Amino acid sequence: MAWGTLTILLATVALALCDPLGQGVLHVRHRRLAVEDRPNCKPGATPPPTVVDTTARLAEIRRLFGEVPGGAVHAYIVPNEDAHQSEYPSNFDQRRGYISGFTGSAGTAVVLANDAAVWTDGRYHDEAEDALDCNWILMKQGVEGVPSISGWLVDQLKNIPGARVGASPFLMNARTWTSYSTIFAKAGISMVEVNDDLIDQIWTSDRPPQPSTTINALSIEYAGKTWEEKISDVRDKFASNGAGAYIVTSLDETAWLFNARASDITYNPFFISYAIVETSRVRLYLLDHITKLTTNPTDINSTAKLHEHLKTSTNGSCSSPVSSCVEVLAYNAAAVSEDIKAIANNNVSIWVSLYCNQAIYSTIPEAQRIHDKSAIALMKSQKNAVERAGMQASHIRDAVALIKFMEKLEREVKAGQYWSEVTADADLKKYRLEQNLNRGLSFGSIAGSGSNGAIIHYSPTNATDKQITTSDMFLLDSGGQYLDGTTDVTRTFHFGVPSDYQKECYTRVLMGHIDLALLKWPKGLYGREIDAITRAPLWEAGLIYLHGTGHGIGAYLSVHEGPGRISLSHDLNPSDEVLDEYMFFSDEPGYYEKDQFGIRLETIVMVEKVNVTYPFPDTVYLGFRPITLVPYEPNLIKKEMLSAKQIKWLNDYHKRVEQEVGPKLSGAALQWVKARTTPISTQTVSSAQPHAPALLLTVLSAVLWWSCLH
Structure with a gap:
């Protein structure tokens, strides 16, 4: 083996061993971090003009710790993602940005009774330093000695009998949720689903509206394949994995699958949605679905209304045969969960991606759940x-x-x-x-x-x-x-x-x-x-x-x-x-x-x-x-x-x-x-x-x- 090749392999292996979970951390030893470690929070430092005062917001969320159904929580995790695990959530879904003041696209906030911390990677270390006020510890992922979220919480809560960590199951993917639950359980700490998200409860008067923009059909001239062909490919894929249904939770996947684009997410041409694809039925869940189906396109290159594009009626229902039409229903998490349960009751195996949110994941009985890589992501990435x-x-x-x-x-x-x-x-x-x-x-x-x-x-x-x-x-x-x-x-x-x-x-x-x-x-x-x-x-x-x-x-x-x-x-x-x-x-x-x-x-x-x-x-x-x-x-x-x-x-x-x-x-x-x-x-x-x-x-x-x- 050439020296250069050996060198690169050794460097890669060294970093992999240092970072087995892919968190960007190059050292396993933890050190005690505090607000006072931050340059902007040292005595005599002048805060930059970009700092956001979060004192009142933290007081409000801490007040709600004791009102969580089933018992008080001692910590609350606020991810960056929305219910679809979007990297760039809409302004309506910027919960971590609201509570912390830091709005970068990667990071997680954790609030305890007397402490608060934000974890973010090397792209955002400087930006976070200049956005967080001195209520927050900045956890710089990739820097020696910075603890993981789970490790820090175990250290903070290990001496509290019956300690509970809360989070919204809609805003955290099932893989991360399971990892936290497993680690916490070993320390006698419980992971608690808080269905009525605490940030949603305190973020009211100045919250941006939930986006719901017109959905335009994307012509075959640009898509290269019809949505019917893509649905057929997805069916072949989940059938080969032993499933009878696939739940589409990522917004880029619904946009790609149905050859449709909107502007619900800033800079991303997506629409808030879920979809369920079965062997002979396709359902798409949309906000304001009746209006969207019948509204004239806003893009000059789109000539069909959405109901025409999806071959459905103006109210979203399908006549026979259902397989050649998309049923369009109201976007409602409870309704999606009920439909998933009904599929499971027919003894059908259901495939969800690794980054499906915990709420959808937990709806599917374990015996019928296939938790695997996305059925769509790979074919979407290989452009026609x-x-x-x-x-x-x-x-x-x-x-x-x-x-x-x-x-x-x-x-x-x-x-x-x-x-x-x-x-x-x-x-x-x-x-x-x-x-x-x-x-x-x-x-x-x-x-x-x-x-x-x-x-x-x-x-x-x-x-x-x-x-x-x-x-x-x-x-x-x-x-x-x-x-x-x-x-x-x-x-x-x-x-x-x-x-x-x-x-x-x-x-x-x-x-x-x-x-x-x-x-x-x-x-x-x-x-x-x-x-x-x-x-x-x-x-x-x-x-x-x-x-x-x-x-x-x-x-x-x-x-x-x-x-x-x-x-x-x-x-x-x-x-x-x-x-x-x-x-x-x-x-x-x-x-x-x-x-x-x-x-x-x-x-x-x-x-x-x-x-x-x-x-x-x-x-x-x-x-x-x-x-x-x-x-x-x-x-x-x-x-x-x-x-x-x-x-x-x-x-x-x-x-x-x-x-x-x-x-x-x-x-x-x-x-x-x-x-x-x-x-x-x-x-x-x-x-x-x-x-x-x-x-x-x-x-x-x-x-x-x-x-x-x-």
């Missing part, structure tokens, strides 16, 4: 031919918007005109909305100048807004929703004279970015098995980034899509699937220097079959094809650090930008692209390549391994 063509076309149009904007921004910043993160965010949105088939943004743009760029999931606001200048680096992570695809692209810029250190950091990020894009591998690998390749150029200099390297992306669906992913922190996630043909992923390494600058480079890539020189017998090889076509920042590249192979990839990539995006540009925007895509000569390659000595990384892996075991 129409979706693949749409993804490429939408990314080209998106590149046009981004390039036109960036040419203008760079030109005007260099001319001394005032630009800030907020104005840049707003202006870029206009360019995207001008593009054909655009349906808005795919997420809130991350536009970080200087030190704000070091906040991994930073969102510009009037309170935090910084000017974009020629003195600082500028990180821009943005994307759009289009009828034919979803985009997500990050580029980092410097419009002045960057330091040599900034250039080296950028170049190391670029090297890892290219190394992943160049990789060929035998079919059957998980993303966790290739992630370390991207980090190696950074690791050799001691640089680390605390987020995954690649997430899946949908086709006019979620900007973050499973079940595949490229991340060291998801090594044993039971929903993971191997990387396979026609899946789309981001390739996005980064580096973030606190209070200084941030770097991230993100290109969407598609998995495809590739040829190799000496193919092993009966083995299919896969690789990545770049889909995003936006040039990199030549002002930040130390060309002499790149290998000849990396330079060739970069030159070939930039040639594609010129050939595929260039014809859609003119004037200054075209010249901007030409200036940034000038080929690099391989004569600039250094004779002494800076790739990490294998021994150095091997030692690093050994140290990580040793620290976890001791």
Whole structure:
């Protein structure tokens, strides 16, 4: 085995052993954490303007601890997710954001009688610090000694006889619920279902309304398969697993399955819903279902009303044969549960996904329950031919918007005109909305100048807004929703004279970015098995980034899509699937220097079959094809650090930008692209390549391994 391969394997194994549950924690020893550990809460510290005062809210929820049916609870868990386990819940469902003030897309709040804590991953450490008031302990996942939620609660409650931990069973997936219950039971602590969520009881006067937007049919021109064909595929899938029904609980899955889109969730074209698919019956549960069935489409590309699209009557009922029609019913958790019980009473096995909420999961008798990976997620992630063509076309149009904007921004910043993160965010949105088939943004743009760029999931606001200048680096992570695809692209810029250190950091990020894009591998690998390749150029200099390297992306669906992913922190996630043909992923390494600058480079890539020189017998090889076509920042590249192979990839990539995006540009925007895509000569390659000595990384892996075991 080559030293480089052995090194990467050792590094991956070391991190996996340190983090067997995929929580991003690199150390098993816990330390005592307190509010006073936070910089913003030390004596004399001035709280930032983004801090939210939660004192009254915490007092209200604690008052309700004693009113829980069945007996008082001593702690309450508030997840980020809604009843459908959405990564980005609607404003109505931002319960964790309400109680804590921290609104990042990942994190969990826990409230006790005298303490409160928020857990979040490395993307949000800085943002959470600046949002939480001094009622809260910040638990930075991925930092040495930070306890797990269950471990901390056991430590806090172990001396309370009959201690009870409450949570809404609708807002926590069954797998997590079972894990907590098992751990708590060993310590004599009970996990309690609180059906009337405590946050819902206190969040009343200023709560946003529950979203219920018009549902538009997505034409076969963009979907590539009819909903009837997809239903047939799902039936084949659950039948092969011994089931007679599948419960669809994820909003991206109902949108995909029925070829329908709405805007109930900000940036995500979903509608609040459940669905039940049986061998001869399909039911879809919607808010305001009668109105939705008969309302005229709001999208000019949708020609059918929903009841026509689903082949149902205007009241949602079906005439015979039921199998060629979707029954549409009122969205009501109790009604869904009763329908599931009725199916179970007919001695039918029912399949629910691993991330089904605890309330639905517990409705199904254990003997008839199949709790497994989603029946839909894998087929949704492998795009059909129409979706693949749409993804490429939408990314080209998106590149046009981004390039036109960036040419203008760079030109005007260099001319001394005032630009800030907020104005840049707003202006870029206009360019995207001008593009054909655009349906808005795919997420809130991350536009970080200087030190704000070091906040991994930073969102510009009037309170935090910084000017974009020629003195600082500028990180821009943005994307759009289009009828034919979803985009997500990050580029980092410097419009002045960057330091040599900034250039080296950028170049190391670029090297890892290219190394992943160049990789060929035998079919059957998980993303966790290739992630370390991207980090190696950074690791050799001691640089680390605390987020995954690649997430899946949908086709006019979620900007973050499973079940595949490229991340060291998801090594044993039971929903993971191997990387396979026609899946789309981001390739996005980064580096973030606190209070200084941030770097991230993100290109969407598609998995495809590739040829190799000496193919092993009966083995299919896969690789990545770049889909995003936006040039990199030549002002930040130390060309002499790149290998000849990396330079060739970069030159070939930039040639594609010129050939595929260039014809859609003119004037200054075209010249901007030409200036940034000038080929690099391989004569600039250094004779002494800076790739990490294998021994150095091997030692690093050994140290990580040793620290976890001791």
